[in-house]
Amino acid sequence: MPEPADLQVMLEAFVRHTREEYRALEAPTTHPDAPQxxxxxxxxxxxxxxxxxxxxGAGPFPTIIQRSCYPMMEQMLKVxxxxxxxxxxxxxxxxxxxxxxxxxxxxxxxxDRADGKATLDWLDAQPWVESIGWLGSSYTAFxxxxxxxxxxxxxxxxxxxxxxxxxFASAYCRGLFRQDVLTAWAMENAxxxxxxxxxxxxxxxxxxxxxxxxxxxxxxxxxRDWITHTNRSxxxxxxxxxxxxxxxxxxxxxxxxxxxxxxxxxxGSALHTWRRLxxxxxxxxxxxxxxxxxxxxxxxxxxxxxxxxxxxxxTAFTWFVxxxxxxxxxxxxxxxxxxxxxxxxxxPAYPFAKDKTLTLYxxxxxxxxxxxxxxxxxxxxxxxxxxxxxxxxxxxxxxQHNGSLFQPPAGYRADVLSFVSEPMTxxxxxxxxxxxxxxxxxxxxxxxxxxxxxxxxxxxxxLSIRGGITTLAYRNDPDDDRIAYxxxxxxxxxxxxxxxxxxxxxxxxxxxxxxxxDFPQYAAHTNQAGIWSLQAGVRKAAQTVxxxxxxxxxxxxxxxx
Numbered sequence: 001m002p003e004p005a006d007l008q009v010m011l012e013a014f015v016r017h018t019r020e021e022y023r024a025l026e027a028p029t030t031h032p033d034a035p036q037x038x039x040x041x042x043x044x045x046x047x048x049x050x051x052x053x054x055x056x057g058a059g060p061f062p063t064i065i066q067r068s069c070y071p072m073m074e075q076m077l078k079v080x081x082x083x084x085x086x087x088x089x090x091x092x093x094x095x096x097x098x099x100x101x102x103x104x105x106x107x108x109x110x111x112d113r114a115d116g117k118a119t120l121d122w123l124d125a126q127p128w129v130e131s132i133g134w135l136g137s138s139y140t141a142f143x144x145x146x147x148x149x150x151x152x153x154x155x156x157x158x159x160x161x162x163x164x165x166x167x168f169a170s171a172y173c174r175g176l177f178r179q180d181v182l183t184a185w186a187m188e189n190a191x192x193x194x195x196x197x198x199x200x201x202x203x204x205x206x207x208x209x210x211x212x213x214x215x216x217x218x219x220x221x222x223x224r225d226w227i228t229h230t231n232r233s234x235x236x237x238x239x240x241x242x243x244x245x246x247x248x249x250x251x252x253x254x255x256x257x258x259x260x261x262x263x264x265x266x267x268g269s270a271l272h273t274w275r276r277l278x279x280x281x282x283x284x285x286x287x288x289x290x291x292x293x294x295x296x297x298x299x300x301x302x303x304x305x306x307x308x309x310x311x312x313x314x315t316a317f318t319w320f321v322x323x324x325x326x327x328x329x330x331x332x333x334x335x336x337x338x339x340x341x342x343x344x345x346x347x348p349a350y351p352f353a354k355d356k357t358l359t360l361y362x363x364x365x366x367x368x369x370x371x372x373x374x375x376x377x378x379x380x381x382x383x384x385x386x387x388x389x390x391x392x393x394x395x396x397x398x399x400q401h402n403g404s405l406f407q408p409p410a411g412y413r414a415d416v417l418s419f420v421s422e423p424m425t426x427x428x429x430x431x432x433x434x435x436x437x438x439x440x441x442x443x444x445x446x447x448x449x450x451x452x453x454x455x456x457x458x459x460x461x462x463l464s465i466r467g468g469i470t471t472l473a474y475r476n477d478p479d480d481d482r483i484a485y486x487x488x489x490x491x492x493x494x495x496x497x498x499x500x501x502x503x504x505x506x507x508x509x510x511x512x513x514x515x516x517x518d519f520p521q522y523a524a525h526t527n528q529a530g531i532w533s534l535q536a537g538v539r540k541a542a543q544t545v546x547x548x549x550x551x552x553x554x555x556x557x558x559x560x561x
Contacts, residue, residue, distance in 0.1 A: 010295070011076060018079050021313040028086035030055045039103075040094070042118050049101035050094040050119065053081040060130035061090040062324035065123060067116055067136070067143040068093065069108075069189070071100040089320070090128065094119055096143070098191065106191045108222060109142070110241060116147040124152035131324045134158040135316060138266070138294065145273070149251035157323045159316050161259030162294055164269025165245045165276070168237045174474035175230050175482065176448060176522040177532060180389065181265045183520075184397030186223045190215065198397055202520045207533040227533035231481045249276040255284035255329065257319050259312065261292050262339065262500050263299050263402045265394040271499060274350055287350055288315075288335040291404070294396060299403025302463055304342040338429065339404055340455070340503035352432045352499065358557040360421055360510060362547040367421035367510060367555065374549030379415045379515075381447065383538040386517035386524040387416060391452070391464025393498055394521055404502070407454055407462040410511060417545060420456055421510040429503045432558035434466055436495040438514070439551035443487050444541035446473045448516050448525035451495045453555065455502075456509040468497035469522050473529065485529075490546055501560070512555055514545055
């Protein structure tokens, strides 16, 4: 997250902008009544601060509810409550236990199902409530997902953005932890102030002791669990709370608006969530994927953005008017933003069809459509000097580096190999998950390889499209447990990048950079085997990418039809 002072300035700007957005919607029809503060008792006796704002009158009213663990959000919550109440909705917001004036001890995730259910049951019983819609983004969306399968009868829909129920996908990519998301989040939500430098915290080894050695907050068991369970098959992810959360979408019956972005760090988890959504719910649900960062801010350099439509305020209000006030059931749909073409397109379904693929083979500094002669290229990877993340997909603390952004020139570092295609002969639209298939070798027992795909413009500048990473321990399948690697052995490593829709313009080229780090988007691999967070030392690794002949290293790009 940004620094607190910067975040406060950002929130104040959001408040002003949000007021302007509401003024562009339908005109107010009434006035808010006096606000109510309720200390709502939970089944265990803990009282949660719950704020209620209703329109003048007896009701019953369509009602919006939101639960948050972020006290700094309150001025924004008050704006939404006021504006909804002026348009005939009641608005309720509540702070999670241990935050924002609510009693109890703050512990991420674990209490939100029971507390949210008790709150919804209370709200469902109120005579002034006609129907209920859940609103949330990021953690406040999590508080909706975690109880979406047990909502009472007045709940008619959930509007949930920038979150998914596959926690493992949010935490790991083939053995490497998404540090800029969860290490940063842990620092901001440890329950006690942490004065330590984020940069020093992310680089600290062994990471398992960062809570005691650097943050000085004692052992954060939940953070230690996150950073030590690197296998999707671990019981930690497949039993108990996280397994329950992953299965909830399949049990939902009400319509869901699932909002995401190509450049939000929850995208992979959210798409997994959509795939698991029950047919009953999906029939009337919407998946909409835009092109902005986690804060809904534009993040496309060098692109037209006249039709970005990144106002979640407008989209949410329109959704609730349709379902709660007008009592309409929308037809299910998938809407995606085409970066580069600056337009929205409706697709038949997600996952996207994969009928046509552009395959480009790696050779000496080039990407070719035909199989090149055998060859190789190499570099030395030093974990103490990782490639910095810029033009990324899964950043939170460093969110300003998320997006389709201008990149350094080809071969800008000795540990980055650049490969460039011939110019495209027509506009070419990418839709789906790009895959890099690399034949590689290393002198380390384990290491990492990255692939970053770019549009190289005719003027020589390059814009990031997608990036991804794998370790040799998870080189075949991200759902496998770790597999051994023998130093010097040539093996095939698959890097599957997140889905995207992006139009590469005629006369542009495809550029792919291969390296071994992308920090702090992912933990910098130490070039040692085993669990990353337990490793104190590092070593340099000599890396080799083989291509041509027996080693057809290639990038496979799915195309829109």
